Amino acid sequence: MRIVLLGAPGSGKGTQAALLTRQLGLPHISTGVLLRAAVSAGTDLGKKAKAVMDRGDLVSDDIMLGLIEERLGQSDVQGGFVLDGYPRNIAQAEALDALLKRLGQPVEEALQIDVDEEQVIARISGRAAAEGRVDDNEAVVRNRMKVYAEQTAPVIAFYARKGVLTRILGEGSIEEVFQRINSVLRSRA
Numbered sequence: 001m002r003i004v005l006l007g008a009p010g011s012g013k014g015t016q017a018a019l020l021t022r023q024l025g026l027p028h029i030s031t032g033v034l035l036r037a038a039v040s041a042g043t044d045l046g047k048k049a050k051a052v053m054d055r056g057d058l059v060s061d062d063i064m065l066g067l068i069e070e071r072l073g074q075s076d077v078q079g080g081f082v083l084d085g086y087p088r089n090i091a092q093a094e095a096l097d098a099l100l101k102r103l104g105q106p107v108e109e110a111l112q113i114d115v116d117e118e119q120v121i122a123r124i125s126g127r128a129a130a131e132g133r134v135d136d137n138e139a140v141v142r143n144r145m146k147v148y149a150e151q152t153a154p155v156i157a158f159y160a161r162k163g164v165l166t167r168i169l170g171e172g173s174i175e176e177v178f179q180r181i182n183s184v185l186r187s188r189a
């Protein structure tokens with residue numbers, strides 16, 4: 001199954017993607033994880049991306065498309081994948097759509113995890129303390145929320161128009177949210 005997980009920063013989509021990939025035996029493709037690995041490794045791409053990420057802005061569509069194209073070209077994605085953190089704007093959604101059409105493997109499920117902003121800010125502050133992420137300080141978090149509202153939220157309507165979107169209530173425990181996701185996927189099987 002080819003799944004895209006959508007949701008604001010701190011919505012818990014990374015956690016849910018990890019649970020889902022373990023359960024389904026699919027690769028978890030997180031563009032945030034790929035970018036942070038490139039930054040740690042000090043690659044050219046990582047050097048270009050770091051300042052942008054530290055501000056909470058979006059890395060350029062060209063860089064992101066190259067990254068995602070390379071990842072989706074690897075053999076472990078044959079049976080499907082869970083995409084987490086991509087697409088982040090309409091241009092990326094269209095690029096992904098064209099790429100997957102070329103591969104004959106369109107997105108089958110887009111799951112939007114809905115949470116309210118206060119809850120998100122509380123979660124992200126907790127993560128900042130736990131993981132020491134530079135992009136989790138308050139000013140940067142606010143910018144990430146703004147970028148999300150302006151650029152990423154329209155992607156929800158993009159997948160709704162394609163008829164593959166389901167909204168999931170992101171409130172409650174990790175297990176509760178995971179159960180909601182599972183019941184949606186079961187209803188498709």
Ligand code: AMP
Pocket residue numbers: 009031032033035052053054056057058059060064084085086087088092135144
């Ligand atoms: P994440 O871990 O998904 O929250 O991503 C962390 C940061 O990486 C984001 O705030 C962006 O700066 C960058 N990033 C991740 N995915 C993308 C993407 N699809 N497009 C542009 N920038 C991205």
